Structure formats: C-alpha cells, structure tokens
Amino acid sequence: MNDLFLREARGEATERRPVWMMRQAGRYLAEYRAVRAKVDFLTLCRTPELVAEVSLQPVRLVGVDAAIFFADILLPLDAMGAGLRFVKGDGPSFEHPVRRREEIGNLRTPDVGASLGYVFEAVAAVRREIADLPEPVPLIGFGGTPWTLAAYLVEGGGSQGFPRLLEWSYRDPEGLSRLLDLITEVSIEYLEGQIEAGAQAIQLFDTWAGLLDLERWRRFSMPGVVRIFEALAGRPGKGGRGVPLIFFAKGAGHLLEALRDLPCQVLSVDWRQPLSEVRKIVGPGKVLQGNLDPAALLGPIPEIERLTARLLEEGAGGSHIVNLGHGIFKTTPPDHARAFVAAVQRLSARPA
C-alpha cells in the first residue's frame, strides 16, 4: 500500500512527498464527463458505484497518492430539509433558504445514518475499489465548515458577496450562531459516519473564510471547526489510529495566527501564501498542504515542472503534502495534471 499521504500527514518520515489535487475527480477528465453525460450531479452523488468510479479516475489516470470521494459539501444541508437543487450552469440552489432566527426551526435534525447513508455507502464502495488497485492509496473524506455551509444556506445558493449572510451576522449574531451550532452538530455525525465507513483522513473546506476579518472569523467560523475537529480527534479510523485532520481556507492569509491554534494536523494553504512564510507563522506543529496556483496547470509543461520544483523548495522546511492552492480548473489538460503529479514524485525523493 502507498501510505505516503497518511505518514506525511502525521509528520512521520517518508521516502518522498505525496501529492493529490483538490477537485481531482472532476470535469477536466473526459472519463468523468462521460459518466456525467449519463446522470445528473445529484444522482451521481447518490450512486455509490458511480462515486467509486469517478473517485478512482484520478488515481488510475493521473497517478495521485490519495483519493478523495466524490460528493458535494452541501449534501448535509439537503438532509436537513433545505431542498438542494443543481441547475445546469447556475450551480447549487436551495428551495428553503434560512435567513433569520425564526426560520431555523424549518430545518430538521436529520437521522444522518438514514438520510446520508448513500454517502457512507459510497465511501465504503470507494474503499472496496481502492483495495483492488495494484497499489492502494488512502481515502480522504471531507465536509464544508459550518460557516461555509451557512453561507450557501442563507443566501439560497452561490453569491458574489453573500450580503444576506453578512447582514444576519451583524443584525443578529446570536441567532446566526444558533444556526451554525445546528450545522456543526449534523456535520460531526456526518463526518463520523464517513470515518466509520472507511475515510482515512478528513478535510474541512472553509471556502468563504475570506469574507471575515480575523476577529469575526474567530467569532463565526472557528468555534464550529474546533468542535468538529475535537469530536473527530477522538475517533480512531478503521485502522485503529486517529484519522489526520486537514483544514483548508481560501483567502486566509490574514487568519494564519488563528489557524495555528486549530486542533488539526494539516493546514492546506491557498496559492497566494508562500509555504515558507506560512511555516514561519504557524510553526513546526502543523504539516502544510498545497499550494501550486491551479492556473499554472493551464500553462506549458516545462513551466509546470519549473514551478513544481520551486514549490518543493518552498515546502522543504517540514512535512509537506503537495497539492494545488485551490481546485483544479475544468479546462486543465489532463497531461498537465499528470506532469505536475509526476514532477512531485520524481523531484521530492528524500535521501534514505
């Protein structure tokens, strides 16, 4: 088994650095598009065999060192009764957005095992399929942070500036915190379910952390993240050891001093912060993950190799899981993704 990812995430010695890519199971692969041509997005998420197929594609076709199962971070909100829809070209939308304290009661506390059981079946299906690979890799589970999930739920979908969410945060911060608490509770059960089903690491995505300054991030986003990580830290995975916990925030350069204190092993860094500078701020207690500009994969392969070599230098001061600094663009040529992954695997060998 290729367990480089898990060992690097735990800060253990490895022969070379592991590499995977955010959104690696996705539309840049013709093989993914072929699956999506047959089923819509939510049907794909709800069909374990198809989730297994697309989650394994980047392992088989691109050669990454870890799989992440295919899903959407908004699925738990659907289970809470918000009515998730995906309209082609428009992204996600909710039939029942929640915009004020009085509307929180419209949500239900779901039986997670029943309403999100299809996710756990998918996780198990991915693990089974991975076991049949010539060289199995670890499987990453994931979710959105309560703040980021609330952003979509309050707005009713994606948004430029999330004005309704922000309005609520200033008008009735206690009310919004109640919503965040409720999402936190469901998220804990949801992520525990993923671990029980076989996820070997958990990454939380705080895509909209950057809406908040440091003080407001500590107030609105951090408490849920800490509660989730503390709950998960106590749960051994199927292998008997605690699963590594990873935190990713976009546009979080101004939040680093708070991220240092998160109870997780790995910080995933967006493409705008040089890893060497992040390490200076967060110290040796965190493994870093990242952070090639995903747009670099749109450029020529020799340039990708040059930038990858430079990234490896940037990350050389400690444990480092190589990744992009954000999700891969859907216009990325698969050859370019392969060149990135191969360059990491070739250039990061550590002397024995």
Add this chain to the structure above:
Amino acid sequence: MNDLFLREARGEATERRPVWMMRQAGRYLAEYRAVRAKVDFLTLCRTPELVAEVSLQPVRLVGVDAAIFFADILLPLDAMGAGLRFVKGDGPSFEHPVRRREEIGNLRTPDVGASLGYVFEAVAAVRREIADLPEPVPLIGFGGTPWTLAAYLVEGGGSQGFPRLLEWSYRDPEGLSRLLDLITEVSIEYLEGQIEAGAQAIQLFDTWAGLLDLERWRRFSMPGVVRIFEALAGRPGKGGRGVPLIFFAKGAGHLLEALRDLPCQVLSVDWRQPLSEVRKIVGPGKVLQGNLDPAALLGPIPEIERLTARLLEEGAGGSHIVNLGHGIFKTTPPDHARAFVAAVQRLSARPA
C-alpha cells in the same frame, strides 16, 4: 470649501478625518434608482447632467466629504473597440474579448479626447454643480488598473475565477504584458483627461489583484500601476498642485510589502486588514484610507457607531481618510450610511 479630504490625502493637519464611501453614488439610494429607472447604465454614464446629478446625491443626501464622479472602470476598453454591453442582472460583457497575442491588434488606440470626451464633460459638469453647493467638496476621478481591466477584457465579462486570463498569463506572459502596456497607455491619457477636466484626486482600483501572489502581482499588475502614477504625479490639477493618488486593491493582504513602494500618497485598504497592522508594514509614508466592513452598514445603527469608533482608533496612528473596505451594498439602508458618515464627523475631531 470643505477640503479636508485633499489635506488629509496630502498628510497635512486637519480638524477631523474626512469620510466618503466606495460606490457611494449607487443603488442603495432611492434617488439614484429613480434616475436609473429612466435610462440604462451606459446612457447614464454618457449623459453629463445625469452623471452630475447622481454623483452629487451622496454629498447632498449622506453628507460625505468628497464626491466621486459616476462612471464604470470599463469605459476605456469600450473606447478601444471591445464593444461593452451591460445586460440586466448579468453585469458587463464584451462583444470582442481579446484572448491571445494575435487578437491585441483588433483593439484600436483611441483618440481619447473624442471617444471618452463624454467622461471629461461629465467631470466638468460635476465640478460646476459642486461649486453651487453651500459647502463644495473635492471631486475624485478614477480608473481600473490595467490588470483588472484586462481581466474583464480577456474573460469577456465578469467571471468566478478568470481562467482565460490566468491561462494566458502562464502560456504567454510576454503577450499578456503587451496587452497590459496598451491598456496602460490609454489609461494614462484617460486619467490625465479627468484631471484636466477637474478631477482633484485619482483612485486606481485593482479589484482583481487578489488573483495573483506577490511575485505575479509584481510581474503583471504593478508595472502598469507604477507607470500610471508616475505619469500623473507630474500633472498639476486645476488648482496648480499635484493631485493626490490613491491605490485600492481587494484581497491584498499578501501584497502589502509591494504596495508600500507604490508612487502614490494613499493606500485604500480592504475590510480584512486592521489599519494599525497595515501601518506597521507600509510605514509612515502612506496615508491610509478605509476600511469599515461594508456589511456592517447592514446592521443596527448603535453597532455601526460602535464599529466606527473602533475604526477611528485603529486608524489613529497617522493620516486617515475614512471609507468602507469595499463598495457599499445596494441593500444598505441610507439611514445607516448617514449614521456612519455622521459618526466619523462627530467622533474624529482633533484637538486644535
């Protein structure tokens, strides 16, 4: 005349801090919406009397200490032949996007005086109308940075992640720099024209600076900004003195060490960086502008007043033009904008 804004921008002593708001002439005002109900967006931009009317509204109705004339940063690209359109709800789009080196030749180098003369007439009209106020205020001119203008031009309009722009930047950086140079030249003439017509300060907006890490910002955005500021620094305004130059970048916390070196008087800071920390990095050579979270104006007035008082403390270490950290939300109650402006004017008095 109320020249607090100009004096503060030059680092001179003032009786109290001046305040204005980005996007202060806009849809949060019923009086603005009444004008827009009669004409479309581009017709408004091209009608000097209407520009004067909406540009003066926030001075008359909200009490700000400076006016900024109403226009769109993309107008120079329209003059270059890109074919700017505004479709209701969809924002700006270009009929003739420029996506590779070979397409740069499709743009024309415009006779700025002829093709953008309507802007200069509007600037002059605003100045005339300001002169009739009981207490005239300074008029700010503005433009987008070449990088930010190119972002829209390459993409053909707004975009989530600007993949075509970023692809070009990695595939053919020299070609993209040629486009940026061409936009820079037109921008210099355009902004000089505003100054000749009566603009008393110039603000450059680098809305999409945050797509770039520090090294790439220095490569793609900074050169045009420096050329523009150096060209304008030599031009006395109508009053005979050089006009203060202001730079605003969104999501630029990771760029501060480069911003310190820009040849301009004022740095406008987005809502995520505490002014006291920005001052530590950029030093005493820069006047700071900003940076209340515009979402704070969606909250209750006592909270707006509390946050304004705190902002005044944050900015107290040097010259400080009070503003929002980004454009005002269109859902802002005008009363709340007035409360913010009044709080600054009441609370920032300096002992004589």
